[in-house]
Amino acid sequence: MRTKKISLSIISILFLLTGGFIQPQESMDKGVAAAPQSAVINEVAWMGTTGSYNNEWMELSNTTSSDLSLEGWTIEAQDGSPSIALSGSVPAQGYFLLERTSDDTISTVAADQVYTGSLGNSNEVLYLKDASGSVIDEVNSWYAGDNTTKATMERNDRSISGTDPANWSTSTASYEGGFGTPKVANSAVPSGSGSGSESLTNVSEAPGAINVYFNKSASTQYAMQGNEANYNVNLEDRLIERLNEATTSIDFATYEINLPRVVDTLMAKAAQGVDVRILADAKDGSDPHYAERYETMRLYLEKLVRGQDGIVGSADDAHILSDSPMFVVEDAVKRAAYDLPASFSDFPQRNVTVGSTATTGYMFVEGEWKETDSYYSPGNQMHNKFAVVDGKWVFTGSWNFTVTGLYGSEENMNQGILDGNQQHVVEVHSPELASIYKTEFEEMWGSGSTTPNHKVSNFSTRKVDNTPHTLTIGGDTVEVYFSSGDDAVGRMTELVKTEADENAYFTIFAWSDQALVDELKNKWEGSYVDNQGTLTGFDVKGLYDASFWNQWWSASIEMTGRTATQTSTNNPNTRWANPAPVYKANESRKLHAKTMLIDADTNSDPTVIVGSTNWSENGNNVNDENMLIIHDDAITNQFLQEFNARYVNAGGVVQ
Structure with a gap:
C-alpha cells in the first residue's frame, strides 16, 4: 500500500544532523549515539x-x-x-x-x-x-x-x-x-522465533493496493512516515481471509499444503459454487525427507477432490492437476484419521510409468502426460505458492502453505505460535496482474475450464514465455517473470548491472547463479576478476540461510572471500577481494525468503525483487516459479524494515 512518503531532502537533512542515522530522542538528549x-x-x-x-x-x-x-x-x-x-x-x-x-x-x-x-x-x-x-x-x-x-x-x-x-x-x-521468565524465552515470544504480537497497520483493499506481510519481526524505526511494515503476521489468516472473499474463482498453485484450515476453506468455497482449481507438486514419495509429509498432503488433496460430501465427481469437488500423477494413500488407519472412506475403488487403478519407474496404484490426481500410460517424474518442482482470487487479487511470495512453513510444529499451530521459517507474502489488487498469473496457471493446467487437460498441460522446461513482463499497478511499474522460460534471474542480473546505483540488500535461501553474483561484485569493487577490486562505495548487505552458508556452490563463499572446496563451469568461485558484510542468518528455522532490495531509501528508483524463485539453475530454468519486481519506494522501505531486523539479528550493523 502506498502511503505518505517523506521528502528525500528532509531525510538527507536528518541524516546529516544525526551523523548518519536517526537516534532515539533520549540518546540525542544525552549526546550519546545509539x-x-x-x-x-x-x-x-x-x-x-x-x-x-x-x-x-x-x-x-x-x-x-x-x-x-x-x-x-x-x-x-x-x-x-x-x-x-x-x-x-x-x-x-x-x-x-x-x-x-x-x-x-x-x-x-x-x-x-x-x-x-x-x-x-x-x-x-x-x-x-x-x-x-x-x-x-x-x-x-x-x-x-x-x-x-x-x-x-x-x-x-x-x-x-x-x-x-x-x-x-x-x-x-x-x-x-x-x-516472569528468568533465563528462558519470554511468555509473549516463542522460543527462538523472535516474534511477538501481530502488527497490521498498512493494509488496503483499494484497486492498485500492494499489501506486504512478514511472519517475523520488522524494525519499524526505519519506516518512512506512515509506512510501518506489517510484521509478526499470521500468513494463514491473511490467506484464508482472501480466499473467503472469493465469489467466482480460486486458482491455487501450491508446492506443498498441509494446513487443515486452508484445506477446509478451499472445500467450503468449492461447496459454495466457487470454481476451485489447484495445481500441486507431486513430490517423490520414496524420498525419506518427504515420505510422511507427502502422504499427509495426498490425504488432504483427496479430501479436496471428494469435496464436503465425500463423493467423487459431485458439484462440490475441487479440481486438481499435478506435474506428476498422485495415487491414494491406502493405509486404512491414516484414511480414517482424515475422515476418508475406507474404500477408494471410485478412483481408477492404473499401471503406468512415472519417469522411468513402473507404478501401480489408484490414481486420484492426473499428472502432465508424456505419452500413453507414461508421465513425467516428480523430480522437477512445481515450486509456486500463489493464489488468484476472482481474477483480481494475486497472493504470492516465499511461503509454503505448511505447518513448518509458518508455525514450526503442530503443537505451535494449535497454540497459535509463529515459529516457522522466515517468510514474506505480497498480495496485489490488480485484474491485469491476475490475468497474467491466470495465463501462467492455465499453461500448466492445460485448459481454460475447471477440467484440466493433462495432455495439453506443460510444466517445467516444456513451458514457453507467453506473458507480458511489465505493467503499471497503482502508478507503480511492476515486472513479473515465471520459470522456466522467462529468464527471471537473468532479468535480476540485468537490473543489478544497469539500474542499481547505490545499494543492494538481500535475504536468500539458495543462491548459486554466477552471473548475478559477478554483477554485484563489479558494483561492490569495480571488477569481475577473481580476488581483485577496489571498493566503489556501493553498499552491499545480505543474509544466507544457514544450511547453505558453507556449500561450495553458494554465492556466500565468494562474497566472503573464501575459496570453495570445488568449482564447476557454472560456479568458478570468483572470490571478492573485499569481503562484503554478508552473514549466515540467525533464525530459529530457515531463512526462506528470496528477496533483493535495490537502491532502498534513495531517490534512484527503489525496487524490491520477491517471489518463489531461488537464484539458481533449477530456480531459473527447471522449476515452475514466479517472481515480482516492484518499483516503489514505500514497498521497498517495508522490505527494508524486515531486512534490518533479520540483519541485526545475524550480527550485522545497520546505520
Whole structure:
C-alpha cells in the first residue's frame, strides 16, 4: 500500500544532523549515539517478587550468534540508581540474569551477577552501555508489569526499540516469584522465533493496493512516515481471509499444503459454487525427507477432490492437476484419521510409468502426460505458492502453505505460535496482474475450464514465455517473470548491472547463479576478476540461510572471500577481494525468503525483487516459479524494515 512518503531532502537533512542515522530522542538528549543492538534489556522485575518488593531482578539477552563479553559494560539508571558495572559473558542468543542484593532473589535460577541499588516503581530510565560508553539499548518507562500480581515487564521483540511502548508486555508465565521468565524465552515470544504480537497497520483493499506481510519481526524505526511494515503476521489468516472473499474463482498453485484450515476453506468455497482449481507438486514419495509429509498432503488433496460430501465427481469437488500423477494413500488407519472412506475403488487403478519407474496404484490426481500410460517424474518442482482470487487479487511470495512453513510444529499451530521459517507474502489488487498469473496457471493446467487437460498441460522446461513482463499497478511499474522460460534471474542480473546505483540488500535461501553474483561484485569493487577490486562505495548487505552458508556452490563463499572446496563451469568461485558484510542468518528455522532490495531509501528508483524463485539453475530454468519486481519506494522501505531486523539479528550493523 502506498502511503505518505517523506521528502528525500528532509531525510538527507536528518541524516546529516544525526551523523548518519536517526537516534532515539533520549540518546540525542544525552549526546550519546545509539550503537547496534548486540544485547538488549529483555525483562525487568521492577516490582520485585511475591517474596519481597526488594527482590528486584533484570535480564539481558544476547541477540547475536556468538558469545558476548560484558567486560566494561554498564547498566545505568538516569537517576543514578542502580549503576551496575557488568562482568562475565552472555551465550549466543542466551540470557544474563541480574539479581538484586542476593542470589536468593530467585532461588531456583542462579544469578549471573548480583547488584545493589533499587529501581523506582515509575518514571525509571535505564541505559545499557558497552565498554566504549555507547548506548546499546534503552528502556525509558515501565510500559508493562503488574505490582499486584508481581508480573514482570518483558520484551516482545529484540529487534525493536526498548522505547517503543508496544514492544513490552506483562508476563503471563508463572514462576516462584509471581509471573516472569528468568533465563528462558519470554511468555509473549516463542522460543527462538523472535516474534511477538501481530502488527497490521498498512493494509488496503483499494484497486492498485500492494499489501506486504512478514511472519517475523520488522524494525519499524526505519519506516518512512506512515509506512510501518506489517510484521509478526499470521500468513494463514491473511490467506484464508482472501480466499473467503472469493465469489467466482480460486486458482491455487501450491508446492506443498498441509494446513487443515486452508484445506477446509478451499472445500467450503468449492461447496459454495466457487470454481476451485489447484495445481500441486507431486513430490517423490520414496524420498525419506518427504515420505510422511507427502502422504499427509495426498490425504488432504483427496479430501479436496471428494469435496464436503465425500463423493467423487459431485458439484462440490475441487479440481486438481499435478506435474506428476498422485495415487491414494491406502493405509486404512491414516484414511480414517482424515475422515476418508475406507474404500477408494471410485478412483481408477492404473499401471503406468512415472519417469522411468513402473507404478501401480489408484490414481486420484492426473499428472502432465508424456505419452500413453507414461508421465513425467516428480523430480522437477512445481515450486509456486500463489493464489488468484476472482481474477483480481494475486497472493504470492516465499511461503509454503505448511505447518513448518509458518508455525514450526503442530503443537505451535494449535497454540497459535509463529515459529516457522522466515517468510514474506505480497498480495496485489490488480485484474491485469491476475490475468497474467491466470495465463501462467492455465499453461500448466492445460485448459481454460475447471477440467484440466493433462495432455495439453506443460510444466517445467516444456513451458514457453507467453506473458507480458511489465505493467503499471497503482502508478507503480511492476515486472513479473515465471520459470522456466522467462529468464527471471537473468532479468535480476540485468537490473543489478544497469539500474542499481547505490545499494543492494538481500535475504536468500539458495543462491548459486554466477552471473548475478559477478554483477554485484563489479558494483561492490569495480571488477569481475577473481580476488581483485577496489571498493566503489556501493553498499552491499545480505543474509544466507544457514544450511547453505558453507556449500561450495553458494554465492556466500565468494562474497566472503573464501575459496570453495570445488568449482564447476557454472560456479568458478570468483572470490571478492573485499569481503562484503554478508552473514549466515540467525533464525530459529530457515531463512526462506528470496528477496533483493535495490537502491532502498534513495531517490534512484527503489525496487524490491520477491517471489518463489531461488537464484539458481533449477530456480531459473527447471522449476515452475514466479517472481515480482516492484518499483516503489514505500514497498521497498517495508522490505527494508524486515531486512534490518533479520540483519541485526545475524550480527550485522545497520546505520
